[in-house]
Amino acid sequence: MTSPSTAGSGSADGVAEAIRTGIAAGEYVPGQRLVEADLTDRFGATRGAVRSALITLGHEGLVERVAHRGARVRTVSTAEAVAITEVRMALEGLCAYKAAERITDVEITELRDLGRRMQTAVAGGDAVAYAELNQRLHARVREISAQPVAADVLLRLRAQNVHHQFRLARRPGRPQSSLPEHLAIVDEVCSRNPEAAERAARRHLRSVIDALAETPEPETAP
Template sequence: MPESRPPVPVAARIREAILAGEFVPNQRLIEADLSDRFGAGRAAVRAALLELANEGLIERVQNRGARVRAVSLAEAIEITEVRMVLEGLCAAKAAERATDADIAGLREIGAGMRDAVASGDVFGYSDLNQRLHARVREISGHGTASDVLERLRAQNVRHRFRLALQPGRPQTSLPEHLAIIEAIAARDPAEAERAARAHLASVLEALPQVLPDESR
């Protein structure tokens, strides 16, 4: 008899729905609707919303319940600056720890990214982009940095989609991603960190071009 898997926590399921764009910024999250959708009790949903509010992914509005928090351009820039440091750290650690199998897997993702750019598959490229960053974090073995980056990724999900749709963006970021892969493959921590930071610096430059300054 197959082993039964424990149920996925409600907070994780709501978080993934936000990451997938199923819930959009400023959308109200109604406890009764979430309870029906995820087959969970109201108490479990309430606890999940509190957890996500503590992460900064949603916000509680007095007398109006919860809603998905909208991240301004200024916040998106700050998040990307923090990501620059942590992604650089993870890339350096990955270069120190990567096995031959890890490197082969990264290069496979890189080849898929090349194909996606060549065929104009913007969403396929975006998915592979996220897979690459996640895999580098996993290889790094740095749990604390990975946890922080996962929370930041959730807050910045809308900006990621807008960047992915910017004309020419995949062509710009592809060589940046390939440079990260090759530095890790060369097991050169300093170069891997430099390549990761250079990629995030490129993201910082692109953000004001595609996002309105919502702080105004």
């Protein structure tokens, strides 16, 4: 199986997507250097393609250039993570609203099954499975909403915040507190109640903001 860190076509877009996916998957940590020579070997790309990819990722806020040290994964402060989540709150609310308007009977069955699996994961103390199902639920709501612009922005925002999300997910008691919020989103979307679905999504992201505000600054790679 090809890992996110080795996927890509060797083109600038392919390299950018592979690095972006690697950041989202936690393969590249905040402060980690991204050496052009290593990346050309890893992705079978030219120096020009890698350099262009890093410029693209810099514009997206995922990578930064440091004088005399080259490119590295950008470190997102807790304050910035809160600001990013505030933007997510508005967009996730929009997606939940639209999903409630568009959801089909088949998709209702799928979302309710995701909710049950999340309950099982929390009851069994399986934080890893819960985190994966959490991401899957948010992704399906975005897909059902049929709002590609909002979905694209959300994917990039989540990539910037991924390290904070991982740390928050590992906090003791966090799955138990966030589960009812996710189940409320499922219930309101499946009930085809757009206004209530939007409120449920915004309540969940508000709780994430509150939890982030209590989280210390992340450690970075040396």
